[in-house]
Amino acid sequence: MHTKKEFIQDIKENEGIIYKVTRIYSNNTEDQNDLYQEIVYQLWKSYNSFKGNSKISTWMYRIALNTAISNLKKEKRRGSQVSIDNLLLNQMNEVDTVMVERITLLYAHIKELSIVERGIILLHLEGKNYDEIATITGFTTTNIGTRLARIKQKLKTQIKK
Amino acid sequence: MELEEMKSLWNDMSQKVDQQKVLTDKLIIDLTQERYENKLRHISIPETIAALICFAVVIYLISNFGLLDVWYLQLSGAITIISCLILPILSLKSIQQMKAINISKNTYKESLTKYAKGETRFMLLQKISFYVSFLVLILSVIAFSKIMKGIDVFTVTEKLNWLVPSGIGVLYIFTQWVLKKYKKATTSANNILKELEL
Structure with missing residues (x-):
């Protein structure tokens, strides 16, 4: 059983993966933020299924890419979002x-x-x-x-x- | 930009991105929690409202079915009732299909295949739903006119003179729009499937 603390640590160490995946599968900042949030959520949801048989980054690529694919068909009906607009832009500051x-x-x-x-x-x-x-x-x-x-x-x- | 240059640029960008630790503990928690709440909101509200409207129509029509005194009015009422029961189920089923991708287990290839097949099925269902909804709209107007106002629209010829041509016109415009959308989405999904086979 993984802890929340471990999850946060793993995400922080590999946040670049999420950024790069969102960038190649989104056409604007709004979509990118939406996908970014969805990937973090899916990683959290699937975190306990990660058994450590592969590198955490390999597992993250898989989840991130699958989420990007599954997000392609979703209707753009969004609710409120955590504001990460600046976050994404800051990556290039x-x-x-x-x-x-x-x-x-x-x-x-x-x-x-x-x-x-x-x-x-x-x-x-x-x-x-x-x-x-x-x-x-x-x-x-x-x-x-x-x-x-x-x-x-x-x-x-x-x-x- | 040459390919090697592309790779080197990617490495430079990756290094910069990796150096900038912008996610905080709180932000990560907020991202997961906000998303979870949004998901609950998205699933419940639109589908619940649509289903409630359909079931209200069904109850109203069943309780007033006796007022539909001619066979074609009864047929209109019966088809409306059946459709209002089936359409919400189809809608829920299509939503389930959209969620068929197992994010943690599927490979990229499996996800793409499921996405493309799901998209094709979903668009077909959308197309069918569109025609059924249009038919239900016409039939429910017939049934409701009789129940609420006591009007048998088939006997009001002066209204039919403009109602029928305008109905056909609206149907034609929407059909063209739906077919265009359907063709574009299915072509794109089929292209993905073809590419996966290569």
């Missing part, structure tokens, strides 16, 4: 303007990919190897290789435009 622009461009390229491809490229950029990506996504290792080659090709064409 110390970064210079040029970098912010380049990061915005980077996300724009990722968002041009399909829903299926976005999760795979995220994990690849996060430095996960094929086996880890396969474990999180449920595709075979070979299939991940094929998909990544295709994604890279697609990004290359996009970037050249």
Whole structure:
């Protein structure tokens, strides 16, 4: 049985994962905040199912990506939210303007990919190897290789435009 | 921006994001609790109101069914009653299907498959519900006109002269809108399914 304290600690140590997943699956700050909140809630709900067989970050990627997918079809009927607008913006506060622009461009390229491809490229950029990506996504290792080659090709064409 | 540059930029951004510890203990607790309360609110209010309205209509029609003295009025009343009982159940079922993704157990691939299949089913149900609701609206107007005002709309020809064409017009406009929405959503869901098979 995990404690609330452990949960808070794990979330704090891996909050970057939540931020990055929300960014690639949202089109505006409001949606991003909504997804951010939903992911934290789902992580809390599923926390006791985490048995420690894998790294906490691997488990978090899975929950965060699944939540992003399940959130795609929800109607946008929102209730009150905890204000985290500033929170998300603050993540970039110390970064210079040029970098912010380049990061915005980077996300724009990722968002041009399909829903299926976005999760795979995220994990690849996060430095996960094929086996880890396969474990999180449920595709075979070979299939991940094929998909990544295709994604890279697609990004290359996009970037050249 | 080259691909390698992209990866290096991602690493730089990750480092910055990881360094900035912005979540506080209180904020994490607030996020989970607020969300839990919102979920309860979302599930209960709209679905409960819709179901209550439907059941009120059913009770009203059943208790006044005797006033529907002609077979076609009785048929209108009966179809309205059955639909008002079935539609809330279909609505609840579609909501259950939307929640079919097991966030903690499913892999990304399984979630995407469930999402795409769920979306296709949901849109089909939306399409059917739209046509059924429109039919129920017409039939309930017929039944309620008789019960509340004693009017048999089939005998009021001067009103039918403009009611029928305008009804068809409204139906046509809404049908085009529904079909467009349906096609777009199902195409997108089918594309995901095709891509998963590659």
